[in-house]
Amino acid sequence: MQATIRSGKSVLLIRFAIVMLCLFLIHVSTVQAARIKDIAGIGGVRENQLIGYGLVVGLMGTGDDVKNGFTKETIANMLSRQGMSMKDRSPKSKNIAAVMVTAQLPAFAKNGTRIDVTVSSIGDATSLQGGQLLMTPLRAGDGDVYAVAQGALVLGGFSAGGANASMTKNQTNVAIIANGASVEREVKFAFGQDKKFLINLFSPDFTTAVKLAAILGQTVKGVEAQAVDSGTVAVKLGPFFEGNMAEMISTVENIDVPVEHVAVVVMNEKTGTVVMGENVRISTIAVAHGNLSIQIKENLNVSQPLPFAPGPPAGSEPIKNKKDGTIVAPGGQTVVTKDTNITAQEEKKQLMVVPRGVTIQDVVTALNAIGVTPRDLITIIQTIKAAGALQADLRII
Numbered sequence: 001m002q003a004t005i006r007s008g009k010s011v012l013l014i015r016f017a018i019v020m021l022c023l024f025l026i027h028v029s030t031v032q033a034a035r036i037k038d039i040a041g042i043g044g045v046r047e048n049q050l051i052g053y054g055l056v057v058g059l060m061g062t063g064d065d066v067k068n069g070f071t072k073e074t075i076a077n078m079l080s081r082q083g084m085s086m087k088d089r090s091p092k093s094k095n096i097a098a099v100m101v102t103a104q105l106p107a108f109a110k111n112g113t114r115i116d117v118t119v120s121s122i123g124d125a126t127s128l129q130g131g132q133l134l135m136t137p138l139r140a141g142d143g144d145v146y147a148v149a150q151g152a153l154v155l156g157g158f159s160a161g162g163a164n165a166s167m168t169k170n171q172t173n174v175a176i177i178a179n180g181a182s183v184e185r186e187v188k189f190a191f192g193q194d195k196k197f198l199i200n201l202f203s204p205d206f207t208t209a210v211k212l213a214a215i216l217g218q219t220v221k222g223v224e225a226q227a228v229d230s231g232t233v234a235v236k237l238g239p240f241f242e243g244n245m246a247e248m249i250s251t252v253e254n255i256d257v258p259v260e261h262v263a264v265v266v267m268n269e270k271t272g273t274v275v276m277g278e279n280v281r282i283s284t285i286a287v288a289h290g291n292l293s294i295q296i297k298e299n300l301n302v303s304q305p306l307p308f309a310p311g312p313p314a315g316s317e318p319i320k321n322k323k324d325g326t327i328v329a330p331g332g333q334t335v336v337t338k339d340t341n342i343t344a345q346e347e348k349k350q351l352m353v354v355p356r357g358v359t360i361q362d363v364v365t366a367l368n369a370i371g372v373t374p375r376d377l378i379t380i381i382q383t384i385k386a387a388g389a390l391q392a393d394l395r396i397i
Contacts, residue, residue: 043198
């Protein structure tokens, strides 16, 4: 009977241990793992910046002053291309503004794809509200035109005023045009022809790169992965791979990988902000922090003479003691003296021992026990780093 009870207890303990181990593994995988697509990108698959110079028309007197500057020449060139001669003529309309147009060309964008553009004034226009962007070529870094933008502007704000008052909401010199540009040229990219690709980590780390390569080799069949450096993992498909490259990358992107981060403490002294990473460690150290304030006050004390006391002779002047500054009026006993009070106050902060922090919570709890403010915390962390007790990279912005 006792053996049966003991065996039943052993089974319960084993089941309990298995459940706790599963919960621990689930917790570790949930907290420490991230999808590859969230921490890395595929080599060569990226956006390209586009930029162009254009004109916005249709403004209600809030455009550039075209009497001087490049806006005048731009208007003249634009009208001359439309068959109108501007020789010996000076446009004076304030309904036009010179702008810079920028956009992001997505990877694998095809001819006819619509993309968003941002329009920003570069002259002295006060508002782009109600404006219309004329056809503007958008060029990449190689000088070729990859898209053409045109359309009505959307500001999300307004600007109005009179002779003595004005009101502005949000930014009125920057606007967007949703789907305002049409792609005219595709970016050539040989994707998947060599049956290999690179995975580039957003935050390079040797440990993360090695783990990523190992997990890929174990999870995906027919794939050889190798960590080239701290930020690159080379993936090569096997000779018998017959699938689609896009499907393979889709599978790879959704694999969870443990992510390692460098211990970093970022401090902004201008705003008093302190941000510490999860892996920040602090050795055992004694900390005492307090402020000393000294206050000096000087009061003037006046002693008046008794009633019916003889007054000072006509034309006499007060007598001043050169040593202590005491002023004595002649005749009567009116005396002016200075009373100086000096007080010194120092915060009574005891010398406290901050234990070795296993997690960021322990570090914060130990420092909060001293009662420090964010700005005091900045000074303390800098001093701890100087003492060699902070095992983290200290960055001040």
